[in-house]
Amino acid sequence: MTAAPPPPTSTPLTGTHVVQRFTLANGLRLLVVEDHSSPTFAYQTWFRVGSRDEVAGKTGLAHLFEHMMFKGTTNHPEGELDRILESNGAEGENAFTSWDYTAYVQELPKAKLDLIAGLESDRMVNLIVDEKSFRTELEVVQNERRFRNENNPDGMLFQNLYETAYQEHSYHWPVIGYQTDLDAMHAPDAVDFYKSYYAPNHATVVVAGDVNAADVLSVVENHYGGLKAQPAPLRTIARERLPASPRRKHVKVRVETERLLVGYPIPPLVHDEYPALSLAETVLSGGKSSRLYRALVSTQIASSVGASALDGKDPQLFLVEVTLQKGKSAEAAEKIVLSEIAKLAAQPIGAAELERARNQLEYSFYERLDSNSERASFLGKFEALTDNFAIGIEQFNRAKEITPAQIQKAVAKYLKPSVRTTVTGASR
Amino acid sequence: MKKQIFLLPLLSIASALIGAGPARAIEVAFEPDHSLPLVTLNVAARVGAAHDPAGKHGITNFTGEMLLRGTRKLSKAKFDEALDRLGASLSVETRAESMIVRGSVLSSQLKPFLDLLKQALVEPAFREEEHAKLKSEVVSAILQTRDSDKALGGEKFAEFLFNGHGYGNPIEGSLADVQKLTPAAVREHYGRMIVDDSLLVVGTGDAPVADIQAWATELAAARPRQEKFPPFEPVAAPAENTERRLEIVDKPGRTQTQVFIGQRGLLLTDPNFFPTYLANQAFGGGSFSAKLMVEIRVKRGWSYGASSFMRHGLQPRSWQMYFFPAAKDAAGALALGLQLAEDAKKNGLTREEFDLAKESLINSAGFMYDTPKKRVENLLLEKTLRLPEGFMKTYAAELDKVSYSRANEAFQSFLKPDAFAITVLATAKDLKAPLAEAAKVPLEKVQVVPFNR
Numbered sequence: 001m002t003a004a005p006p007p008p009t010s011t012p013l014t015g016t017h018v019v020q021r022f023t024l025a026n027g028l029r030l031l032v033v034e035d036h037s038s039p040t041f042a043y044q045t046w047f048r049v050g051s052r053d054e055v056a057g058k059t060g061l062a063h064l065f066e067h068m069m070f071k072g073t074t075n076h077p078e079g080e081l082d083r084i085l086e087s088n089g090a091e092g093e094n095a096f097t098s099w100d101y102t103a104y105v106q107e108l109p110k111a112k113l114d115l116i117a118g119l120e121s122d123r124m125v126n127l128i129v130d131e132k133s134f135r136t137e138l139e140v141v142q143n144e145r146r147f148r149n150e151n152n153p154d155g156m157l158f159q160n161l162y163e164t165a166y167q168e169h170s171y172h173w174p175v176i177g178y179q180t181d182l183d184a185m186h187a188p189d190a191v192d193f194y195k196s197y198y199a200p201n202h203a204t205v206v207v208a209g210d211v212n213a214a215d216v217l218s219v220v221e222n223h224y225g226g227l228k229a230q231p232a233p234l235r236t237i238a239r240e241r242l243p244a245s246p247r248r249k250h251v252k253v254r255v256e257t258e259r260l261l262v263g264y265p266i267p268p269l270v271h272d273e274y275p276a277l278s279l280a281e282t283v284l285s286g287g288k289s290s291r292l293y294r295a296l297v298s299t300q301i302a303s304s305v306g307a308s309a310l311d312g313k314d315p316q317l318f319l320v321e322v323t324l325q326k327g328k329s330a331e332a333a334e335k336i337v338l339s340e341i342a343k344l345a346a347q348p349i350g351a352a353e354l355e356r357a358r359n360q361l362e363y364s365f366y367e368r369l370d371s372n373s374e375r376a377s378f379l380g381k382f383e384a385l386t387d388n389f390a391i392g393i394e395q396f397n398r399a400k401e402i403t404p405a406q407i408q409k410a411v412a413k414y415l416k417p418s419v420r421t422t423v424t425g426a427s428r
Numbered sequence: 429m430k431k432q433i434f435l436l437p438l439l440s441i442a443s444a445l446i447g448a449g450p451a452r453a454i455e456v457a458f459e460p461d462h463s464l465p466l467v468t469l470n471v472a473a474r475v476g477a478a479h480d481p482a483g484k485h486g487i488t489n490f491t492g493e494m495l496l497r498g499t500r501k502l503s504k505a506k507f508d509e510a511l512d513r514l515g516a517s518l519s520v521e522t523r524a525e526s527m528i529v530r531g532s533v534l535s536s537q538l539k540p541f542l543d544l545l546k547q548a549l550v551e552p553a554f555r556e557e558e559h560a561k562l563k564s565e566v567v568s569a570i571l572q573t574r575d576s577d578k579a580l581g582g583e584k585f586a587e588f589l590f591n592g593h594g595y596g597n598p599i600e601g602s603l604a605d606v607q608k609l610t611p612a613a614v615r616e617h618y619g620r621m622i623v624d625d626s627l628l629v630v631g632t633g634d635a636p637v638a639d640i641q642a643w644a645t646e647l648a649a650a651r652p653r654q655e656k657f658p659p660f661e662p663v664a665a666p667a668e669n670t671e672r673r674l675e676i677v678d679k680p681g682r683t684q685t686q687v688f689i690g691q692r693g694l695l696l697t698d699p700n701f702f703p704t705y706l707a708n709q710a711f712g713g714g715s716f717s718a719k720l721m722v723e724i725r726v727k728r729g730w731s732y733g734a735s736s737f738m739r740h741g742l743q744p745r746s747w748q749m750y751f752f753p754a755a756k757d758a759a760g761a762l763a764l765g766l767q768l769a770e771d772a773k774k775n776g777l778t779r780e781e782f783d784l785a786k787e788s789l790i791n792s793a794g795f796m797y798d799t800p801k802k803r804v805e806n807l808l809l810e811k812t813l814r815l816p817e818g819f820m821k822t823y824a825a826e827l828d829k830v831s832y833s834r835a836n837e838a839f840q841s842f843l844k845p846d847a848f849a850i851t852v853l854a855t856a857k858d859l860k861a862p863l864a865e866a867a868k869v870p871l872e873k874v875q876v877v878p879f880n881r
Contacts, residue, residue, distance in 0.1 A: 015463050037463070038798040070716065079726070082716035087784055089791025093716075107795060139729025143754055146684040147732055153575050254681065256571035256880070287512030289505070298505070300561055303568040325568040352513060359515025363534050366464045371799050 011390050014369050019379060019389065020213040024221060026229045027201025031379050031389060032216045033208040035372060039110040040091075041209025042372040045120050046380035048204075049197040050100045051175040052313065053235055058189060060141065060177015063097040065193050067137045069104065070095070073126040078133060081119060088112050092373065099171055100313040101384035107373055110210040114219050120205070121223040124198055134187040142183075145176045153253035157425045161261045164249045165317060165421035169240040199230035206380045209372040240265065240315060248422040257303070259425040260330040262337055263317035264415045266309055270386045275399035276410035277309040277318060282357040283349055283407065284320070284340065289356070291340045292320070301328045301336070313385050318415055330424035338417055345412035348404035358400055365396045454648035457807050458640040459632040461800040465535045467633030468801065469542075469640070471549060471647075472812055474628070475621045476525040477601075478594030478741070479660045483608070484617075486601015490566060490609055491617045492520035492527045497558040499547040504558055507544065516541045518548065522599050525663060525742050526812040527621065535634035542643045549622065550650045559611045566606050573600070574880055577853050578752070581677060581686035584877070585748070585851035588675045589690055593666040595745055619657040627651070630807045632800035665743040668692050669847040674869040678856035679879035685758040686853040689765055690748030691844050693738045696815055700838040702826040705738070707839030710777045710785035711768070712736030712749055717784060719768060720749065730757045734765075742813055747842070758854060759862035766845060766867065773843040776836030786827060786835075793824035853879070 005023035013019050013033060022030040051062050072078035085093050085106065093106040108116055149155040159174045166172040205224070207216050242265055253259075266277055284292045285307040296302035304323045310316040320341075322333045349357070368378050382392035480487050496518055498504035511518060516533035529549065533541040573579050583598050590596030600606070629644045669691060677686075694701050712720030714735045724734040734751035749769070753761035777785075797803050797820060806820035850867050852859070856876045864871045 017463075035463075038794070040794065040798050079717065079722075083784060086715050086717055086788040087791065089788065089794070091792050091795035109791065109794065136727070136729040140725055140732055143684065143729070143752070144732040146754060147578075147752055151577055151682060151684045254679075255575045257568055257575075287517070288508035289512040293508075294505075297565070298561070300564050303565050303572065323568075323572065325564055326571055352509075356509075356513045356515070359513065359534060359537065361515075363466065363515040363517075363532070366466050366534075367532075370464060370466070370801065 011393070013375070013393065014366065017369070017375065021389075022217050024200065024225055026225065026227055028220070028224050028227070029204040029383065030217065030220050031204060031206045031383065032211065032213040033375050033379070034211060034213060035208060035375075036210050039210050040107055040372065041110060041113065041207055041211050042105070042107045042376040043113075043116045043120070044103055044105045044206045044373075044376045044380050045124070046204045046206065046384045047102045047197060048100075048202050048384050049102055050098050051173065051177075052099045052170045052237060053197065053233070054170060054173070056173075057181055058185065059173040059181045060145075060175070061185065061189060061193050062102055063175055063177065064138065064141050064182065064185065065190050066095045066097045066102050067141055068129055068134065068190050069123055069127065071133050071137070072128050073122050074128060075122050075126055076119070081123065084115070084119065088115060097175055099175060101381065103377075103380055103384075105373065105377070107209070113207070113211060113216065117219045117223040121227065124200065124203065124224070125227055127194060127198075129187050129190045129194065131187040134190060138182060138185065141176070142179065145179065145182070148176055149174060153255045153425060154259065156253055157251055157259055157261055157423055160249055160251050161263050161317075161421060161423045164247050164423060165263045165265070166240055168238040169314060170237055171240070171312070171314065171316070195230070196233040200224055200227045201229040202232070204380060204383045206376040206383075208376040208379075237314070243419050243421065246418060246420050246422065248424075251423060251425045252427065253425045254427055255425055257326050258324040258328065258330040260320075260322040260324065260333045260337070261423040262320040262334060263421045265315055265419055266318045266414050267315055268313060269311040269395070270391055273410045273413070274309065274311075275395050276402050276406045277414065278395075278399050279357045279361060279402050279407050280344065280411050280415070281307045281309045281318070282360045283344065283353055286357065286360045291344070292337065295336050295340050296322060296333060300325055301333055311385060330426065334422055334424075341411065341415045342417075345408060345415065348408045350404075354404055361396070361399055454627050454629060454644050455811065456629045456641055456644040458630070458635070458637050459800050459803060460635065460637060461632050462634050465634050466532065467535050467538050467631065467635045468530075468532045468804065469545065469629065469631035469633075470528050470530050470804065470808060471545070472526050472528040472628045472630065472808055473621045474526055474626045474812055475660055476523045476527055477597045477599045478524040478663045480594065480597050480601065483605060484613060485597050485605040486566065486599070487609060487613065487617050488527050488621070489520070489522035489599050489601065490562065490606065491614050491621060492522055492529065493562055493566070494554055494558065494614055494618075495529060495548045495552045496520065497562060498553040498555055500551045500553050501547060504555075507548070510540070511544055514541050518545065523812070524595055524597075524745070528808065538635055538639070546643070546647050546650065549647060550652060552618065554611055554615050554618070556611050559614065563606060563609065566600055567603060570598075570600050570603055570606065577679065577682070577684070577686050580879060581688055581851060581853035584675065584677045584853070585688035585690065585849070586746070588673070588851050589669075589746060589849040590666050594663050595666055595741060595743075616657055620660055622651060623659065628808075628811050630804050630811065632804050663741065663743055666692055666745075668844070669849055672846055672848050672850070672867065672869055673875070674850045674852070674864060674867045674873070675875045675877060676856045676860055676863060677851060677853040677879050678876050679853055680855055682755055682853070682855045684752055684754050685859070686752050687758065687762055687765065688748055688750055688851045689762075689769070689848050690746050691848055693740070693745045693747040694842065695744050696740050696813065696819065698744070700842060702823075703830045703835045703838035704842050706782070706785055706789060706827055706830050707777055707835040708736055708738065708747070709789055710781040711772055711839070713785065715788065719772075719781065720751070720765065723764060723768060724751055724753075724761055730754070730761045740813060755854060755858060758852065758859055759866040762850070762852065762863060763866035766848070769843055769845045769848070773840050773845055776840050779832055782832045782835055786830065789827050790824045793827070796823060797821055
């Protein structure tokens with residue numbers, strides 16, 4: 001017996017914006033945020049599948065499949081989807097794949113809700129994947145891989161960091177995949193992937209803009225209500241164990257100035273201590289008075305530095321990235337990074353630093369909600385990562401209350417030098 | 429409630445610094461938007477990298493960055509601390525004909541933020557220590573551009589296309605020029621940049637218009653009067669190329685190339701602009717149905733992206749194609765891109781291509797100004813390029829007037845494939861001959877420049 005879908009909910013977002021949430025009988029989730037300031041809306045479809053769900057030997061399939069979603073369906077031959085959207089004034093038609101999700105996004109004039117719901121529901125289940133179009137798109141993806149990784153030293157270093165930091169979990173391989181795996185793929189691989197992961201119960205539709213929530217529900221029911229749910233695929237995603245000792249790798253790349261990446265395993269986005277790590281990120285690299293900026297850029301060792309508590313469905317990395325100035329070494333910069341993190345672990349931050357971190361966090365939160373498409377992306381992402389968009393709001397509210405002692409504790413617990421992975425890049 | 433944009437007239441303000449005198453003008457536009465507790469404010473000077481004098485390329489950007497490195501009252505460290513404490517940000521964006529200080533802040537922190545911004549603009553310290561530090565950072569940033577094939581290729585293409593004209597000046601400058609910049613030269617440049625009538629304040633957010641207006645009035649009054657330095661000469665129109673040229677930016681070990689093809693562009697106010705813009709949409713305007721995208725990406729898989737677009741200035745700037753095929757496909761893709769342009773010049777667009785482009789552009793035109801931030805960007809463009817007020821809102825109506833024959837006539841007369849400038853970032857030893865053949869440029873005329881020069 002199938003469980004009844006959860007009842008609709010209504011959750012305040014910011015200001016006058018409210019998120020209305022519905023779940024169809026087939027499991028499709030629908031989030032709607034009304035905003036009538038301009039006669040347009042954002043329409044996004046977030047599938048809860050990414051490179052995390054791939055298996056070794058088939059790396060890059062989630063992303064390659066994202067490309068295939070712009071091909072023909074049983075109702076619309078190849079090229080027609082784009083032509084229909086363009087002629088109807090679609091803006092920002094795009095898609096992207098990450099470790100944990102794949103999203104299809106666009107904005108449209110307000111009268112086009114029925115049109116886009118029809119097109120998106122069609123390609124959710126009626127896609128045609130033939131070998132010819134698959135091979136052409138494979139070549140496009142190989143070119144994207146050359147662009148992002150093979151001919152891009154920063155992309156190559158990032159790939160090396162994840163390959164080194166993750167020995168068991170599927171975050172090990174790049175989202176774009178490996179050349180050899182991609183070359184060995186064929187259309188049936190894409191068909192299998194499509195059948196496994198593209199179904200209403202694996203997706204969230206987010207609509208934000210000049211719409212009426214009841215109308216959206218009716219339109220979405222009409223187009224998606226008849227689609228069948230598919231069983232959740234069996235996934236055996238290995239759990240990553242903490243490194244027994246620091247890992248490091250030096251990569252020879254063609255760069256004019258050296259690079260340093262340091263990653264520490266941190267808990268997933270839903271974890272209680274994640275907000276404290278978000279604040280630690282700000283203390284370390286938020287603005288030009290931050291600790292790492294002062295220690296590395298103001299001293300003319302680096303030209304830029306950034307820290308980020310990366311958010312994931314599974315444990316991700318707290319990443320520190322440093323681009324050195326000419327003649328400065330990554331190894332010297334690493335010592336400074338470790339020293340600054342050690343200080344943060346040893347002593348609580350003061351009131352001024354806390355105020356700065358909180359204000360910066362608050363600014364970043366609101367900035368992510370500044371348009372229909374940004375609101376939709378915020379909701380879609382948190383829904384995909386945590387199964388509940390409201391966690392995005394709750395984590396922000398909790399971060400505002402985090403104390404210096406909690407930041408210190410989280411840094412001491414997670415940013416330990418013994419579990420770090422270091423990747424350096426230089427032409428030497 | 430319908431939002432209103434408040435365009436304030438030029439204000440005549442007596443200078444508080446130098447006493448009564450000629451009017452001190454500043455132009456202010458602020459759109460209140462109370463949907464989020466944020467304020468965004470841009471202050472633009474109508475001086476950009478195209479004005480950088482020979483031997484001082486990069487000085488406008490450098491001067492802009494120096495504004496954020498300490499004031500007479502605050503050292504850089506204290507300035508940074510004060511700004512960060514507000515959760516605010518300030519950055520500099522240098523364009524060909526403008527330099528914009530971009531700021532954003534929580535609305536609850538607006539007042540102290542405005543004070544810091546004013547200090548940065550009218551009381552910069554230009555300390556020698558910070559000058560040296562910035563020089564070191566900019567030198568590293570210029571070197572790092574060489575690590576990005578796309579950025580490096582784009583920069584080299586602009587230099588090659590404009591051949592000594594200011595539109596080809598790299599925003600951050602050249603290593604040799606930046607290393608020679610002196611604090612005195614930067615102070616003088618500041619004196620010429622931040623002058624009467626050159627400043628423009630454009631913003632949006634959760635603040636009363638009156639507060640922004642009052643602040644801008646104070647800013648105008650506090651601005652130092654700079655009369656001892658000569659004003660910048662307006663940027664002259666760049667010359668048109670007369671023959672097809674090919675430059676290879678030689679970088680070892682490339683498995684992928686970056687291809688830039690272009691010519692001089694059009695003024696936004698040129699009578700042929702909208703017909704050409706429409707035709708370009710069908711040719712390569714970034715959509716998946718555009719001819720360039722269909723032929724290069726969709727049918728052949730040769731490049732992840734393929735597009736053509738215009739860049740604008742106070743003078744005709746550029747029209748260019750861009751794609752990035754694998755080294756193995758570079759010659760084929762270059763030949764195809766050129767062939768498509770030649771075909772477009774000879775035969776024009778089909779009716780079907782024209783209809784789709786026109787419908788698409790008109791129906792999506794509202795997205796050019798559907799948010800306060802986009803409207804702010806439009807105003808910045810209109811004001812810095814001295815376009816008619818509300819120009820960016822006229823697209824749909826102007827495009828609607830363009831007929832099929834008018835679009836073809838304009839595009840066919842605009843395109844000059846025989847005089848294209850072509851820059852390909854590639855490994856020259858592997859590709860020089862095939863690229864020369866594809867471009868139909870004699871091998872001996874191909875210019876090869878090392879990527880690190």
